[in-house]
Amino acid sequence: xxxxxxxxxxxxQPGRSLKLSCVASxxxxxxxxxxxxxxxxxxGLEWVASITNTGGSxxxxxxxxxxxxxxxxNAKSTLYLQMNSLRSEDTATYYCTRGGYPYWGQGVxxxxxx
Amino acid sequence: xxxxxxxxxxxxxxxxxSVSISCKSSQSLVYSDGKTYLHWLLQSPGRSPKRLIxxxxxxxxxxxxxxxxxxxxxxxxxxxxxxxxxDLGVYYCAQxxxxxxxxxxxxxxxxx
Numbered sequence: 001x002x003x004x005x006x007x008x009x010x011x012x013q014p015g016r017s018l019k020l021s022c023v024a025s026x027x028x029x030x031x032x033x034x035x036x037x038x039x040x041x042x043x044g045l046e047w048v049a050s051i052t053n054t055g056g057s058x059x060x061x062x063x064x065x066x067x068x069x070x071x072x073x074n075a076k077s078t079l080y081l082q083m084n085s086l087r088s089e090d091t092a093t094y095y096c097t098r099g100g101y102p103y104w105g106q107g108v109x110x111x112x113x114x
Numbered sequence: 115x116x117x118x119x120x121x122x123x124x125x126x127x128x129x130x131x132s133v134s135i136s137c138k139s140s141q142s143l144v145y146s147d148g149k150t151y152l153h154w155l156l157q158s159p160g161r162s163p164k165r166l167i168x169x170x171x172x173x174x175x176x177x178x179x180x181x182x183x184x185x186x187x188x189x190x191x192x193x194x195x196x197x198x199x200x201d202l203g204v205y206y207c208a209q210x211x212x213x214x215x216x217x218x219x220x221x222x223x224x225x226x
Contacts, residue, residue: 035215037163045155045163045206045217061214095162100210101153102174104162 002026002103004096009108012086022079022096022105030054030074033099036081038092039107048094049081064090086112116141118207120218126226127197135221137190137207144187144211151211154183154192157220158203166205167192199225 008020020036036048049070050059058070069082079096091112096105117140127133143150154167165174167183170190180195194201202225207218 044220045208047215047217050215059213100151100168101155101163101165101208102168104164107162 002098004098004103004105006094006096006105006108009094009110011111011113013114014087014112016086017082017084018086018110019083020081020094020096020108020110022081024077024079024096024098027098027103029072029077034070034072034079035097035099035101036070036079037095037097037104038090038110039095040089040092043092046092050099051079083110086110088112115214116143116209116212116216118209118216118218120205120207120221122221123219124222124224126224128226129197129199131197131226132193132195133197133223134194135192135205135207137185137192137218139188139190139209141212142187143190143209150186151209152183152185152190153208153210154181155206155208156201156203157206158200161203163206194223197223 003025006022012018035050038046038048051070055072067085071080093107093109095107119138121136143152150170152170155163157163166177171183182193184191204220204222206220
């Protein structure tokens with residue numbers, strides 16, 4: 001059974017940092033691109049970051065470029081999202097998903113507020 | 115960026131009724147390999163999204179055949195035959211043909 005389990009969310013002040021993790025199981029992690037998607041409260045889905053299967057290339061929208069860093073440790077089957085200089089508009093539930101969206105984690109809430 | 119336009123924004127249905135949701139993209143979603151990376155997701159209340167259909171018309175694992183997807187190029191449709199209570203939630207179309215990946219705004223399916 002495929003599982004994606006996120007952790008690391010919480011309440012953080014504007015300008016501070018947070019690092020999310022996503023542990024994958026049930027599939028060969030290093031064969032697949034991985035992606036972070038977020039959903040602000042009551043809103044739709046927004047792509048946040050993607051990483052190739054080797055970790056050699058990463059992609060971001062302008063809204064997080066330069067502040068967020070996606071990475072992976074294939075030996076640990078774990079995906080990460082380092083979020084720096086957080087803003088109130090980053091408040092959302094963050095989901096880890098495999099390329100093409102066949103599997104999603106349960107989501108982790110990030111609240112940016114003073 | 116590819117804009118995904120979903121209609122209607124909401125639907126009120128009775129159990130057993132059939133419904134369709136439209137998704138139109140601002141560009142063709144045919145990739146250079148000939149495949150079309152248009153997917154349909156369902157987010158049930160309080161849950162993570164679940165992929166129902168991938169590449170226009172392929173049913174996801176465990177998805178009942180009451181769901182079907184059709185379309186090509188820029189115009190796509192999700193049909194639900196004989197709606198059941200478990201089908202309620204927000205439906206999203208999503209494209210991964212072009213970077214960045216984008217989503218429709220969602221269609222909320224509610225009980226009449």
